[in-house]
Amino acid sequence: MANMLNKPELLREDGKRLDGRDLDELRPLSIKANVLKNAAGSAYTEWGNNKVLAAVYGPKEVVPRHFLDPERAVIKCRYAMAPFSSLSDHGRSGPNRRAIEISKVTKEVFDNVVLLEEFPETAIEISIEILQSDGGTRAAGITTAAVALANAGIPMRDLVYSVSAGKIKDKIILDLDMLEDNYSDADMPVAVSPRTGSVLLLQMDGEMTRQELNLGLDTILEAGKQISKIQRQALIDVYE
Amino acid sequence: MFTNKGYHMNAINLAKANYIKELLNRDMREDSRALTDFRDISINTSILKNAEGSAQVDLGGTRVLCGVKLQPEETMKDTPDQGNLIVSAELLPLASKDYESGPPSPDSIELARVVDRGIRAGQCIDLKDLFIEEGKAWTVFVDLYILNFDGNFFDASYMAAMAALSSTWIPKYENGAAVMEERVRKLKVDNIVTATTFAKIGQKIILDPDVNEEAVASTRLTIAVDKEFIRAMQKGLSGSFTQKEIQDMVDIAFEKHAMLKDYVSPQSNQ
Numbered sequence: 174m175a176n177m178l179n180k181p182e183l184l185r186e187d188g189k190r191l192d193g194r195d196l197d198e199l200r201p202l203s204i205k206a207n208v209l210k211n212a213a214g215s216a217y218t219e220w221g222n223n224k225v226l227a228a229v230y231g232p233k234e235v236v237p238r239h240f241l242d243p244e245r246a247v248i249k250c251r252y253a254m255a256p257f258s259s260l261s262d263h264g265r266s267g268p269n270r271r272a273i274e275i276s277k278v279t280k281e282v283f284d285n286v287v288l289l290e291e292f293p294e295t296a297i298e299i300s301i302e303i304l305q306s307d308g309g310t311r312a313a314g315i316t317t318a319a320v321a322l323a324n325a326g327i328p329m330r331d332l333v334y335s336v337s338a339g340k341i342k343d344k345i346i347l348d349l350d351m352l353e354d355n356y357s358d359a360d361m362p363v364a365v366s367p368r369t370g371s372v373l374l375l376q377m378d379g380e381m382t383r384q385e386l387n388l389g390l391d392t393i394l395e396a397g398k399q400i401s402k403i404q405r406q407a408l409i410d411v412y413e
Numbered sequence: 414m415f416t417n418k419g420y421h422m423n424a425i426n427l428a429k430a431n432y433i434k435e436l437l438n439r440d441m442r443e444d445s446r447a448l449t450d451f452r453d454i455s456i457n458t459s460i461l462k463n464a465e466g467s468a469q470v471d472l473g474g475t476r477v478l479c480g481v482k483l484q485p486e487e488t489m490k491d492t493p494d495q496g497n498l499i500v501s502a503e504l505l506p507l508a509s510k511d512y513e514s515g516p517p518s519p520d521s522i523e524l525a526r527v528v529d530r531g532i533r534a535g536q537c538i539d540l541k542d543l544f545i546e547e548g549k550a551w552t553v554f555v556d557l558y559i560l561n562f563d564g565n566f567f568d569a570s571y572m573a574a575m576a577a578l579s580s581t582w583i584p585k586y587e588n589g590a591a592v593m594e595e596r597v598r599k600l601k602v603d604n605i606v607t608a609t610t611f612a613k614i615g616q617k618i619i620l621d622p623d624v625n626e627e628a629v630a631s632t633r634l635t636i637a638v639d640k641e642f643i644r645a646m647q648k649g650l651s652g653s654f655t656q657k658e659i660q661d662m663v664d665i666a667f668e669k670h671a672m673l674k675d676y677v678s679p680q681s682n683q
Contacts, residue, residue: 270525270526273517273522274522274523277519277523278523278647278648281648282651285652285653359534370656371653371654372659373653374648375646375648375659376646377646378531378644378645379644380534380641380642381643382641383664383667386659387660394656
């Protein structure tokens with residue numbers, strides 16, 4: 174959105190996107206569960222050029238103690254981009270303001286699906302580290318963390334997934350890469366509980382009409398079937 | 414049991430929560446509003462002399478003060494022909510018993526970023542209009558001060574920011590320096606974006622939740638729109654929405670925009 178100078182044409186003459194994808198096509202997605210030894214659960218995702226690692230610790234002692242909830246577990250969530258993760262600048266290490274916001278909305282997604290009341294007075298820690306970024310990292314982080322939580326044996330109501338929809342001129346597109354994220358007319362990351370189709374994360378900026386929003390959500394729900402399948406397969410693969 | 418911000422409801426709060434839910438079952442609210450009514454809104458602009466722009470918004474019991482400061486700064490490498498917009502928000506300790514001093518909380522960062530997103534996506538400020546000379550452009554600092562918190566600081570902050578920007582004057586710039594005492598022209602505001610926030614309590618969805626309603630809500634959705642487009646959205650809290658619910662809220666947000674933009678900028682045609 175930011176810099177409209179030299180805005181590149183995002184659709185080719187044949188109607189496909191610059192990387193050859195159809196409008197509603199996901200980037201190649203692969204997920205591997207159980208990739209770290211120490212963590213209770215973990216997962217590694219390559220999604221297009223994104224490389225994302227997620228780990229789960231707990232249920233464990235709550236530190237600091239005043240965060241303790243006598244009736245349920247508390248989820249702590251860290252999303253952070255590695256300083257070497259983007260092509261442009263060397264980033265600062267540790268979470269910046271953007272990362273703090275993403276950590277917050279990611280925590281809220283998992284507050285919904287984790288059976289927190291099973292583990293009162295404990296903490297469940299989710300760490301999401303973006304090792305290489307190419308747009309859609311918060312969605313990749315949530316999709317990866319869901320697998321890591323399942324791998325940790327944390328009981329959940331559902332295996333959530335996340336992906337973004339966007340808009341180029343009057344066309345709705347799925348799973349924006351960095352270039353599309355920067356120059357498209359709208360970006361809308363969404364997380365979904367696939368069993369019910371309910372929306373757990375919804376952010377958007379740019380410009381969208383009511384109809385475009387609806388079409389974007391439809392596109393995401395359709396693509397979710399593929400994402401869910403890949404998530405489940407990652408978990409099955411651990412035990413085969 | 415409900416919890417809010419990490420501590421636990423006492424019996425009085427629990428009774429209050431039950432009362433709010435009981436009322437909502439009959440489509441009623443504590444302050445006798447309809448489910449999709451805003452609380453009373455009042456806006457005063459240009460109330461601070463030293464700030465280039467300012468506005469104070471009362472949305473029911475929620476009071477937000479917005480100050481706008483302009484400062485000449487080096488242009489950024491990738492945008493040499495334009496200025497910059499920086500939105501910050503402070504949940505001041507004087508605004509609520511729940512706010513404490515310290516580094517910015519995730520809540521305040523989220524608020525600032527959601528307001529920033531709407532202003533930017535709506536292209537409300539023409540950043541090119543902030544260009545001064547080769548290598549120099551104005552940076553517009555929008556600071557949101559929550560002075561009293563009674564729920565829904567999102568919509569109040571959007572109004573405060575838009576009203577303050579609409580009342581902002583650009584200082585004189587002479588011989589490589591700003592002359593802050595002298596203001597030469599108004600900041601151009603090209604578009605007005607307003608926000609409407611909803612909360613879900615049980616299966617009911619209400620507009621403009623107050624602090625008691627927020628404490629009981631499972632989910633929140635802020636929808637920022639202009640006349641034509643949705644410009645920004647942000648869901649909050651751990652609950653969920655259906656696609657149909659989202660559609661209905663978007664419709665209401667567009668309906669409310671006409672009224673809200675008149676408060677923010679009575680003369681605007683946006």
